[in-house]
Amino acid sequence: xxxxxxxxxxxxxxxxxxxELSESDRSTFELRLADDLQxxxxxxxxxxxxMTMQVxxxxxxxxxxxxxxxxxxxxxxxxxxxxxxAMALSCLLVFRTPTPATPSSAAQLVSLWHAExxxxxxxxxxxxxxxxxxxxxxxxxxxxxxxxxxxxRSDEPADDVKEN
Amino acid sequence: MSDEGDPTxxxxxxxxxxxxxxxxxxxxxxxxxxxxxxxxxxxxDPHAAQDVCQATFQRLMEAGxxxxxxxxxxxxxxxxxxxxxxxxxxxxxxxxxxxKYSRQISETTIDLPPQQLVRLEDIAxxxxxxxxxxxxxxxxxxxxxxxxxxxxxxAGDLNVPxxxxxxxxxxxxxxxxxxxx
Numbered sequence: 131x132x133x134x135x136x137x138x139x140x141x142x143x144x145x146x147x148x149x150e151l152s153e154s155d156r157s158t159f160e161l162r163l164a165d166d167l168q169x170x171x172x173x174x175x176x177x178x179x180x181m182t183m184q185v186x187x188x189x190x191x192x193x194x195x196x197x198x199x200x201x202x203x204x205x206x207x208x209x210x211x212x213x214x215x216a217m218a219l220s221c222l223l224v225f226r227t228p229t230p231a232t233p234s235s236a237a238q239l240v241s242l243w244h245a246e247x248x249x250x251x252x253x254x255x256x257x258x259x260x261x262x263x264x265x266x267x268x269x270x271x272x273x274x275x276x277x278x279x280x281x282x283r284s285d286e287p288a289d290d291v292k293e294n
Numbered sequence: 295m296s297d298e299g300d301p302t303x304x305x306x307x308x309x310x311x312x313x314x315x316x317x318x319x320x321x322x323x324x325x326x327x328x329x330x331x332x333x334x335x336x337x338x339d340p341h342a343a344q345d346v347c348q349a350t351f352q353r354l355m356e357a358g359x360x361x362x363x364x365x366x367x368x369x370x371x372x373x374x375x376x377x378x379x380x381x382x383x384x385x386x387x388x389x390x391x392x393x394k395y396s397r398q399i400s401e402t403t404i405d406l407p408p409q410q411l412v413r414l415e416d417i418a419x420x421x422x423x424x425x426x427x428x429x430x431x432x433x434x435x436x437x438x439x440x441x442x443x444x445x446x447x448x449a450g451d452l453n454v455p456x457x458x459x460x461x462x463x464x465x466x467x468x469x470x471x472x473x474x475x
Binding site for chain 2: 178179186
């Protein structure tokens with residue numbers, strides 16, 4: 131498959147996974163999945179990327195807020211909401227995985243969270259929301275869910291992202 | 295061997311044997327994560343995806359011997375797709391669906407461990423890569439993925455054409471995918 135075709139298929143698959151296709155385009159793409167292995171592989175890649183981005187954007191503190199051209203209040207509230215929502219405990223995964231994670235994976239995520247917090251987000255006091263009564267960091271449920279389904283046979287190399 | 299043949303040979307072709315649990319388990323180790331990821335993308339429901347994934351490998355145990363091993367991956371995706379469509383058709387009848395898949399899971403003779411769809415090292419890498427995107431692309435990505443706003447809503451808030459938002463997202467994803475891979 132040529133590069134432009136592959137990129138188009140990848141983009142189409144991502145729109146499909148995000149639910150951004152029209153009803154007719156969605157149906158057409160789904161019919162393609164019935165016997166197009168490359169389209170199926172594109173859905174795998176798009177789903178994995180979307181899920182990883184979902185968790186990653188939940189951990190990263192928001193970058194400088196994009197200036198909004200709109201003169202309505204929507205953009206302003208949006209900017210405020212972004213700043214606080216980044217550290218909010220109410221973030222949900224795109225695919226809603228509530229299964230609890232293992233302690234080791236949760237601890238690693240907490241360390242990522244700490245690393246981001248220590249990066250100098252002094253202005254944000256949202257990190258206090260993560261502290262429980264004992265002063266320990268309480269791992270948000272959505273964060274635990276993000277690394278759920280961790281296989282006990284995790285003997286794969288860390289860089290082995292793609293199979294075959 | 296005598297031309298008279300084995301007296302026990304009835305002349306009927308030997309039925310192909312089902313795949314062993316070990317073989318099925320090996321295929322699950324090789325393809326299970328991708329099949330589950332695929333089903334999650336199609337069904338948008340991780341629990342349903344788990345159930346359908348189980349059903350897919352159950353089918354592999356039942357009928358996988360009819361597939362060619364060199365094309366087993368394609369066979370699995372095809373079965374997964376059809377199982378997902380069947381699940382969706384039955385989605386309204388939740389009780390029957392639960393019974394069907396519960397029965398299938400209970401009949402599974404092999405233990406399929408859960409798959410980790412998202413790896414911590416991937417999250418850390420994407421987190422760093424996102425910061426390298428231009429600000430306008432970061433904004434669209436976070437709005438769409440983290441805030442779960444539609445592209446149309448983002449375009450409305452930014453007061454830019456929908457195509458502009460789509461282009462920013464597409465460029466961002468292209469870069470992330472390129473750097474990620």
